[in-house]
Amino acid sequence: MKNIRLYLVLLLMMVPASGYSLSSAFEGSVYDPGSLKPRDSVLKVKVGDPVPDFHLQAIDGSQVGPGQFRGEKNLVISFIPAAWTPVCSDQWPGYNIARPLFEGFDAVLLGISVDSLATLFSWTRAMNDLWFPVASDFWPHGAVADSFGVLRSDGTAERAIIIVDKQGIIRFIHVSDINIRPELGMIINALGAIE
Amino acid sequence: MAMDARNPGEKLLGIRLETPDSGKVQEYLGLAAKPSFTMDDLDADVAVVEVFSMYCPHCQREAPSINRFYDLLVKRKNPGTSIKLIGIGVGNSQFEVDYFRKTYDVPFPLFADGDFVVHRALGEVRTPYFIVLAREEDRSWRVVMSRPGGIESPEAFLTTIVELTKGEN
Numbered sequence: 001m002k003n004i005r006l007y008l009v010l011l012l013m014m015v016p017a018s019g020y021s022l023s024s025a026f027e028g029s030v031y032d033p034g035s036l037k038p039r040d041s042v043l044k045v046k047v048g049d050p051v052p053d054f055h056l057q058a059i060d061g062s063q064v065g066p067g068q069f070r071g072e073k074n075l076v077i078s079f080i081p082a083a084w085t086p087v088c089s090d091q092w093p094g095y096n097i098a099r100p101l102f103e104g105f106d107a108v109l110l111g112i113s114v115d116s117l118a119t120l121f122s123w124t125r126a127m128n129d130l131w132f133p134v135a136s137d138f139w140p141h142g143a144v145a146d147s148f149g150v151l152r153s154d155g156t157a158e159r160a161i162i163i164v165d166k167q168g169i170i171r172f173i174h175v176s177d178i179n180i181r182p183e184l185g186m187i188i189n190a191l192g193a194i195e
Numbered sequence: 196m197a198m199d200a201r202n203p204g205e206k207l208l209g210i211r212l213e214t215p216d217s218g219k220v221q222e223y224l225g226l227a228a229k230p231s232f233t234m235d236d237l238d239a240d241v242a243v244v245e246v247f248s249m250y251c252p253h254c255q256r257e258a259p260s261i262n263r264f265y266d267l268l269v270k271r272k273n274p275g276t277s278i279k280l281i282g283i284g285v286g287n288s289q290f291e292v293d294y295f296r297k298t299y300d301v302p303f304p305l306f307a308d309g310d311f312v313v314h315r316a317l318g319e320v321r322t323p324y325f326i327v328l329a330r331e332e333d334r335s336w337r338v339v340m341s342r343p344g345g346i347e348s349p350e351a352f353l354t355t356i357v358e359l360t361k362g363e364n
Contacts, residue, residue: 023248023250023251023321023322090250093250093255094249094250096252097255097294097295181250181286183288183290183291183309184249184288184290184291184294185290188290
């Protein structure tokens with residue numbers, strides 16, 4: 001019996017990880033593109049660079065961009081590849097309960113996707129709404145993602161975290177394997193390293 | 196590669212978890228082995244496994260109900276069978292599980308499954324998901340309930356489990 005159990009454990013360890021555990025909140029609503037090429041772009045920014053300036057419309061109707069936080073807040077930009085896909089639907093809802101962690105480091109979070117405002121509106125409603133602004137980089141398509149070098153060749157964005165300090169300088173860049181959600185502790189530790 | 200959820204009647208084999216540092220948790224689960232243990236080592240006649248994720252909106256909403264369910268388990272009078280509750284944070288790091296525990300003041304043991312090994316063993320179910328296990332004679336576990344979604348009423352959930360596992364000790 002012990003040998004059978006050991007075999008089962010080894011077998012399970014050899015099965016490729018799915019990379020996500022989809023919430024039933026999205027039951028039947030997401031499109032699964034399968035496993036994708038981990039990265040498909042080349043960064044155009046590096047740690048120490050000034051953050052590229054931009055203005056995007058958020059789903060609450062406001063215009064958002066890094067300039068409005070200059071001198072006041074650290075900024076965490078979360079690029080996600082596409083709405084209504086498994087890993088992305090399994091990322092921002094976690095940040096919804098992590099607000100005190102971000103605020104503890106005097107940081108605001110900004111979500112950016114190349115999807116349209118309408119798509120982002122309906123998708124984030126399925127997450128019980130979000131406390132942070134979510135902006136559309138739909139048109140010119142992916143221009144902001146491209147300015148950071150995180151626009152993929154199929155028009156989606158990479159799954160990337162960019163942390164900008166209060167002086168507008170990029171202090172942290174993490175481009176994940178698109179199939180895997182970035183770990184929250186890594187983001188919070190990176191914020192802690194700024195102070 | 197999606198797998199199927201575990202069905203009632205199936206055995207649950209070889210699931211290994213890290214032994215928690217907390218002496219209180221070790222006592223609750225009856226653990227002596229370190230640094231890890233298998234589910235078979237749990238000191239219980241019946242085990243309720245909540246599959247959750249810090250990133251799951253339903254799990255966040257359900258957290259207070261699951262805490263109330265745990266309170267009911269602890270306060271049972273003349274319980275007969277011993278029922279223990281654990282949570283598996285699938286795809287969650289220890290940091291993420293700890294943050295979920297702190298946010299919702301979760302009093303029962305939660306385990307991180309950052310590499311999805313346990314998730315695959317449980318059939319890659321969506322979250323939240325509940326699996327109720329009863330002892331076999333060889334101390335392995337047999338699935339007696341396997342269901343997606345929340346528990347709605349903690350009282351009704353406990354009644355269902357008690358009915359399903361009568362005589363499982």
